[in-house]
Amino acid sequence: MSKLTGLKESVLTNNFWNCDCNLQDFRRWIEETDNDIICSTPLPQNGTSLKSLEIEDLVCPTTAPIVAVISNSTIQSPFFCPDDCVCSESLLHINCNGQQLRSVPHRLPATTSLLDLRRNRIQFLETHSFILTPNLISLHLQYNGMTRIDASAFAGLRSLIYLYLSNNRIDDIDKDSFSDLENLSYLFLDHNRIGFLPSGIFRPLVSIYSVYIRHNMLNELNGNTMQGLQRVRWLYFSQNRIIRVANNTFAECKGLQKLVLNGNQLTSLPQGLLHGQRILNHFDISKNYIEVVPDGIFSGTMLLETLNMTDNQIHTIGQGALENLERLRVLDLSKNELTTLVGLPTTINNALFSNNPWQCTCDIVQLHKWCRARQLTVSGVICEAPATLKGTDLADIPISDLGCKRRLSQSTEIRPEKMNRNRNKKTSITRQNKNQNNTKSRRHRKRQH
Numbered sequence: 001m002s003k004l005t006g007l008k009e010s011v012l013t014n015n016f017w018n019c020d021c022n023l024q025d026f027r028r029w030i031e032e033t034d035n036d037i038i039c040s041t042p043l044p045q046n047g048t049s050l051k052s053l054e055i056e057d058l059v060c061p062t063t064a065p066i067v068a069v070i071s072n073s074t075i076q077s078p079f080f081c082p083d084d085c086v087c088s089e090s091l092l093h094i095n096c097n098g099q100q101l102r103s104v105p106h107r108l109p110a111t112t113s114l115l116d117l118r119r120n121r122i123q124f125l126e127t128h129s130f131i132l133t134p135n136l137i138s139l140h141l142q143y144n145g146m147t148r149i150d151a152s153a154f155a156g157l158r159s160l161i162y163l164y165l166s167n168n169r170i171d172d173i174d175k176d177s178f179s180d181l182e183n184l185s186y187l188f189l190d191h192n193r194i195g196f197l198p199s200g201i202f203r204p205l206v207s208i209y210s211v212y213i214r215h216n217m218l219n220e221l222n223g224n225t226m227q228g229l230q231r232v233r234w235l236y237f238s239q240n241r242i243i244r245v246a247n248n249t250f251a252e253c254k255g256l257q258k259l260v261l262n263g264n265q266l267t268s269l270p271q272g273l274l275h276g277q278r279i280l281n282h283f284d285i286s287k288n289y290i291e292v293v294p295d296g297i298f299s300g301t302m303l304l305e306t307l308n309m310t311d312n313q314i315h316t317i318g319q320g321a322l323e324n325l326e327r328l329r330v331l332d333l334s335k336n337e338l339t340t341l342v343g344l345p346t347t348i349n350n351a352l353f354s355n356n357p358w359q360c361t362c363d364i365v366q367l368h369k370w371c372r373a374r375q376l377t378v379s380g381v382i383c384e385a386p387a388t389l390k391g392t393d394l395a396d397i398p399i400s401d402l403g404c405k406r407r408l409s410q411s412t413e414i415r416p417e418k419m420n421r422n423r424n425k426k427t428s429i430t431r432q433n434k435n436q437n438n439t440k441s442r443r444h445r446k447r448q449h
Helices: 021-030 064-072 362-373 404-412 416-448
Strands: 039-041 093-095 114-116 138-140 162-164 186-188 210-212 234-236 258-260 282-284 306-308 330-332 350-352 383-385
Touching: none
Parallel strands: 093 114, 114 138, 138 162, 162 186, 186 210, 210 234, 234 258, 258 282, 282 306, 306 330, 330 350
Antiparallel strands: none
């Protein structure tokens, strides 16, 4: 889409849009246009505005193993479409959306690959709820008022790739709820009431790609919670109540690329939080209460490209905390308590520093030079002090006005009282030398007589 940068007007509505991974670049392009693109497929995105979707929501399923499972399966139930549901001719897609169902329909066709049970009244999932539909690939259970998921609720769903459990009231998940989900790639648990994740709950998810647990009630994350997530790429824990993340929490997540912890109640970051995250490229801890970013916290994260720390209470960033991030492109430090900033990498091309109480003195010269050296306009570095520069953009201030010469002259100035002390000291030494010389002369005359 880069070749269309000069395009002034486009009309793209009323088309059959397949909102999968092939539309990721297009999604970025339409951000700046007036087009309102409505997705037709895949079914989970049907009727959804493309602009309302995140880039990571546009995914392509891995179809090879699915075909193998379906082609080798034995149909165990007869042709049957449940009452009040709409079935495709091939019985691959079963749509029971908004039918006031209180339980999962029985005798579903074994060929079913997509089952839509959204907006019903299924308040809990019992063990083996889907045992007769082993070929399910996508399962939708949003908006059911669900509160509980029993052990082995999804037993037998070894082909499942997408599991949507968002927008329910889930507060109790058994540690064995996800057993058998060996091919699950995307798990959505947003907008529930989950306050605790049992140890090892994710261990069966050996193929998981992304986990979404946004808008819940979690208050702590630790290494036991993340057991088994060696292959996970994206982790979203936004808008919870997390006050503590243990040092070893993500130690097993060696393939992690995106970690989002924004909108929680963190006040500090353990120094080893990201230890071993060699391919992490996006880290978001915005909208917390963090005060200090310690030296060494990003050591080893050499592929980090986006770092979002806006809307915290950061007043101190270790001098070496950022300087070795050789691939960092986007840095957001707006809405904090910073007065100066040093040790920035040279690769940044998008820096957001607004709404900080910047002290435009000699201490900010390094930031001033950093901006000018790469002809980068940093939006929002507005001086809070001294009073003579308050409200002035740092970019408009000559270095000579930042007080460095005045500080230098003050540090090298010889004060009058110090000059007097030196003069008195010299006088005392001179008198002492004269007395010693007189004593030596008297001794010499005595020897002569």
